[in-house]
Amino acid sequence: MADVVVDYRVAGPTIRRFHGSQAFVRGVMGPIGSGKTSAMIMEMVLRAAQQAPGPDGIRRTRWVVIRNTYAELRTTTLKSFEQWVPLELGKLTNDAPVVFRLRRGDVDAEFLFLALDRDDDVRKLLSLECTGAFVGEAREVPKSVIDTLSGRVGRYPPMKYGGATWAGVIMDTNPPDNEHWWYRDAELDRPHGWEF
Numbered sequence: 001m002a003d004v005v006v007d008y009r010v011a012g013p014t015i016r017r018f019h020g021s022q023a024f025v026r027g028v029m030g031p032i033g034s035g036k037t038s039a040m041i042m043e044m045v046l047r048a049a050q051q052a053p054g055p056d057g058i059r060r061t062r063w064v065v066i067r068n069t070y071a072e073l074r075t076t077t078l079k080s081f082e083q084w085v086p087l088e089l090g091k092l093t094n095d096a097p098v099v100f101r102l103r104r105g106d107v108d109a110e111f112l113f114l115a116l117d118r119d120d121d122v123r124k125l126l127s128l129e130c131t132g133a134f135v136g137e138a139r140e141v142p143k144s145v146i147d148t149l150s151g152r153v154g155r156y157p158p159m160k161y162g163g164a165t166w167a168g169v170i171m172d173t174n175p176p177d178n179e180h181w182w183y184r185d186a187e188l189d190r191p192h193g194w195e196f
Contacts, residue, residue, distance in 0.1 A: 003073065004087075005083050005135045006103075007101055008038070008042050008084070010020070010039070011033075011034060011035030011038070011039065011102065012035070013146075014028065014030065015028065015036075015075035015126070017034055017046075017075045018039055018043070018170075019039065019042075019043060019046070021195050023167075023168070023170075023193060023194060023195035024150070024167070024168045024169070024193040024194070025146070025150065025168060025169045025170075025193060025194040026136065026169075026170050026171070026194075026195050026196075027170075027171045027172070027173065027175075027186065027194070027195070027196045028040075028170075028171075028172045028173075028196075029172070029173050029174070029175055029182070029186070030031075030172075030174070030175075030185075031174065031175075031196065032174060033077045033170070035078045036172035036173075037076075037077065037105050037136060037172060038080065038083075038084065038153075039047045039136075039172070040136065040170050040171075040172050041080060041081055041084045041085065042172055043134075044061075044063050044109075044111070044132065044170075045084065045085060045109070045144065046103070046136055047061065047131070047132060047165075047166050048061040048063075048107055048109035048131075048166060049107055050121060050166065051107075051131070051157075051164070051165045051166070052162050053106055053162070054157060054160075054161030054162045055160075055161065055162070056104055056161075057106055058107075058108050058161070059106050059107045059108065059109075060108050060156070060160070060161055061108075061109045061131040061132070061157070061164075062108070062110045062112070062129065062130040062131050062157075063109065063110065063112070063130060063132050063133065063134065064111075064112045064114060064125075064128060064130050064132075064133045064134075064152070065077060065081070065111055065112065065113045065114070065133075066113055066114055066116050066120060066133065066135045066136065066138065066139065066145065066149070067113075067114075067135075067136045067137060067140075067141075068116065068140035068141055069107060070096065070115040070161040071113075071135070072115075072136075073115050073136075074098070076136070077113065077136045078098065080113055081100070081111070085100070085102060087100070088193050089102055089103075089104055090102040090103055090104075091103075093096070097112050097114050098112075098113040099111065099112050099113070099162060103156065105180040108119045108120075108152075112130070116141060116142075116145050120138075120168065122142075122144050122145055122148045125145070125148045128152045128155075129152070129155035129156045129158075130152055130153055130155060130156050131153065131154070131156050131157070131164045131166070131167055132153050132156075132164075132166070132167055132170065133149045133152070133153055133168075133169045133170070134169075134170050134171065135149070135169065135170070135171035135172075136172060136174065137162060137172070137173055137174065138171040138182060138188075139150070139173040139174065139180055139182055140178040142172075142181075143181040146169065146171070146181075150169055151171050153167045153168060154167030154168075154171060155167075182196075
């Protein structure tokens, strides 16, 4: 298989700041077509490549990718993911959840695609052990999902493989109204370790 060349160009200073941040939870808000989702996907891929290798030389990461419905997950988020990470680089399991396993060189990255749009869906995250999480269109996802995800990241790879070099939650959204949890956290509360 020929080498894959990815021509990713950072879409302006906001996305550049996003990629440079080490905050545990990072959110990017912007209009449709501003490069938010592409930035999130590339951030996961970059972090997978930066993961310290385990004793066997493999860089293991596991990511959970959240969208509010499976229809939107498949028609938007997964399609965007395929634009940046060609499916021939790994193996796609098209069940629920959809799982893509990227194996390239010393990188072994697993991406689990889940739909979570209700507080009840939080149970899908119980016992999940992952490196990081990406929440697409976060204004459509309850805050309880974000809070639960925050406790599920940094748990993979296990310590016998060196633990996670980086762990956190990244998210994007179009602008919500001023009653929304995103607005409160970004503009008023500013939780410690979060950056918008």
